[in-house]
Amino acid sequence: MSRSTLFRDVVRERHSVRDFLPQPVPEDILRSVLEDAQRAPSNCNTQPWQTHIVSGAKLDALSKAILAADDAGHLTPDFSFDTSDFHGVYRERAKEQGGAYYQAIGVKREDRELRREASRRNLEFFGARHVALLFMPSVGDNVRVAGDIGMYAQTLLLSLTAHGLGGVPQTMLGFYAETIRQELGIDPSSKLLFGISLGYPDRDHPGNQYRINKAPLGESVIFHQ
Template sequence: MTNYQALGIAREDRDQRRIATLRNLDFFGAPHAALLFMPEVGDCVRTAADVGMWAQTFLLSLTAHGLGSIPQTMLGFYADTAREALKIDASHKMLFGVSFGYVDKTAVGSDYRIEKVPIDESVTLHV
């Protein structure tokens, strides 16, 4: 099942798909959002990894405290706007945002979960 199917939106319904996509820009109605920026340091790979590990811990912590969260890479397309509004130096690159708050369990699509392949199909262990 896709996110659009969970929302009851047909693939050919471009107008409803556009409206659903725009929900990213109102943080899906969540009361809080964190925007994750990183400084340019060297090749940025290690810094991006550090931010990613922090973000994963943040997401797990929110869940442990009964909150829901949505990582949103689309927000990165508006990094210049966010930097300007928040007075963040241009040398800091925005990776993504996270919307969070208590889940509205009555909202259409709130029970949507991304299907995942089994770990043995996505991870190779070298021992």
């Protein structure tokens, strides 16, 4: 099997995992994944990612603090994000993804209470025993640095898949940036972009059974010759 085939397999196997088995990932495997992620490209090789890995009892305490902040309506995002800003095909794709997930886990659109419970699973890290919180320095309008963090995150996610693990990028965790900084003792100059819950996927969970379609190249790529 060629290297290109192996790469294609990893890319196509990667998906967002939204339920995890309870066992932690051994430290040597975590470090191997993070070493891979460290190879990600960045503008001028600045490597601006500041990754905080939270596990064990500290993870449980962090979840409790975030849930309390959510109950109090105490949202402290470093960067704005509102799904209502999506328009056209982007709104359609977002609705398709949300609908497919809720259908997979048996939550009806009109059941607001169950939908809220399902959403709050983000704040429990979907049962994962580790979360990677991706902080960054504030530089200019932050767009270039955020792009670097995205390349780092994708490299990390692909390495998780190659190691037989899984992860899910969670913008929602960024809504509680100040709570997370206080809980972990992180300097206010570090800005939280998003987090990635990670671990061993529960492959039998309904939320991990469905797959969402990707747009054909013609909708995203324009060739100039």
